[in-house]
Amino acid sequence: MNLHIAAEIAKTHLLAKKKQTMVAMLGVTFGIAMFITMISFMQGVNQFLEDSALDASPHVRMYNEVNTQRPGLIDEVNPGGFNVVYHQKPKDELSRLKNGITIAERIEKEAGVLGVSPQLSTQVFFNNGPIQISGTVAGVDMERENRLYNLSSRLKSGSLRTLQSNPDGLIMGATLARKLNVRVGDKVSVTTPLGTNRILRVVGTFSFGIGTVDNIKSYANLSTVQEMLQKDPGYITDIHIKMVDPLQAIPFGKRLHAIFGYHTEDWATANQAILAGENIRNVMTFVVSFTLLVVAGFGIYNIMNMTVMNKIKDIAILKATGFDGKDIVAIFLLQAVFIGLSGGILGLLIGFGLSYLLSIMPFDAGDVLSLKTFPVIFAAKYYIMGLLFGVTTTILAGFFPSRKASRVDPVSILRG
Amino acid sequence: METVLNAARLNKYFYDPEKFQVLKDVTFAVKKGEFLSIIGKSGCGKSTLLYLLSTMDTEYEGTIEMAGTSLTGRSQDYLSHFRNEHLGFVFQFHFLLPEFSALQNVMLPGLKLGRYSEKEVEERAMEKLRLIGMADFARKPASKLSGGQQQRVAIARAMINDPTIIMGDEPTGNLDRANTENVFHIFKELAGMGQTIIAVTHDPDFAAGCDRVIEMSDGMIIRQ
């Protein structure tokens, strides 16, 4: 087989029918461009949502699940009997983690743990004149919490240090602060579920870029919140844990549950909706791109089949003058590969252009997401994947017509 | 003179629509430098015989030996290579690659053989074109040549690898008087230089000018 001659003949064939070549090429171009744009955008969305969710949530959260539904005492004593208890109240059970601080210290020593933050979280009302806005206050050890969530980089105003030195300090979500119309230095009155009131001073505002956090959450010192709830200094309700490798969180959470008996929730469970959305977007991307490529593949298959039909005399001549089956396959497969490669590369360029346009297109997500433009990921691997897809499709589509060409019986053609 | 082709007891059947014997015990030999023509009534099996000799049709009984090698039962790839090196064809309907220039058409089998560099192949191709008076049309696309011109280019192509045998199936069948004579003279000249030529023809004048004539009837050689 002599590739040089095969390439020369392939080139002549392609140039002899420029329009057909272009049509076949554009099919691939369109498929690849779509694939690149879709995957860059979808993965960008995935990444963005995952990042924001992961940033603002612990990898593992340990808490005490307070069960509000319990079997009546009488059912236990007299099972199966005709027992009627109307509107049974839940037990006065504390949602505290017993020895929470000690547990947190123990977990901190485990391998693969990036940070642990024990905290006491409670629902509160923020009073703004006659208006009450509900939210939460998390009592934290700010140094530890900062290690987990990198709060210092998310501060919009004020400082974390002030909180540590000021027992009445409060750091609020930026949107919440705006709703309350308070700034750093302003006082806000906070009502706990127990009905107690306390005046705290805003020492900072933060923004995670996630509506559900920035709208509701605020931080205070652990001891302050314990005082507000009239609890002892060992009282905590949650332990937040960040791992070095997020994937390790799932088995680690299960292990903690087994050791300490408290409920643990990993980020994957907590963010199931996001992960499910991610899967759906991935499937969609591949289904759409695959369909486009299959359509392009059929286009090439048709065009190559037509070419083989049109060139059947040429094939017979080439065979009669000594070209063997492999040469013939090479001649036609090279045409398909050329169509695939050039169409594919053009597709990559157009795909890049479209993704770029998308990535600079202004996108206003309001307060819910901290997005200014569409999230797009530019990764070389998508481009390599796209080109591989394109070339594989064309080779597959070109192979069968080429094989058919190589099996042409020259005698039946040359006989005339 | 050495023998360049030996065909022994060739039998060929067609099975479509029913079993039918086209060639019956065809045996003959060709010597080097011979200008041989095969004649016979239409349908007597001349083309069929030529395609057996060309190695393109491999479904037959008997043996074919060319240039000292037995060709019966060889693989397709071997036969392709053999054709490339040892055989040149001129067909009735000239059959050039229409998108290539006359020169490229002549060069292709030479490039495939790879015995000479591309440059040398080009020079040789020009030389062959000159020999048949087509040098002026070398750069013209084959599709833009007249029938007679195409036929002459096909002859040049058949000669490019200095084949053992040039075969033609009615190589002048499509040509007018003048061109037929022209092609005949080229063949005659080549034979004079030691080129072996086998041509199937209907033209009695053409046959009359050959060194030897094989006449067939009903798949058998009736006179040589």
Ligand SMILES: Nc1ncnc2c1ncn2[C@@H]1O[C@H](COP(=O)(O)OP(=O)(O)OP(=O)(O)O)[C@@H](O)[C@H]1O
């Ligand atoms: N593919 C085929 N299948 C069946 N029969 C065939 C086939 N090709 C040729 N024949 C038959 O074989 C016989 C010989 O055909 P061939 O083409 O060799 O004749 P020929 O001598 O070249 O005739 P002509 O001078 O008309 O070209 C004919 O009767 C023809 O009908």
Ligand SMILES: [Mg+2]
């Ligand atoms: Mg015939």
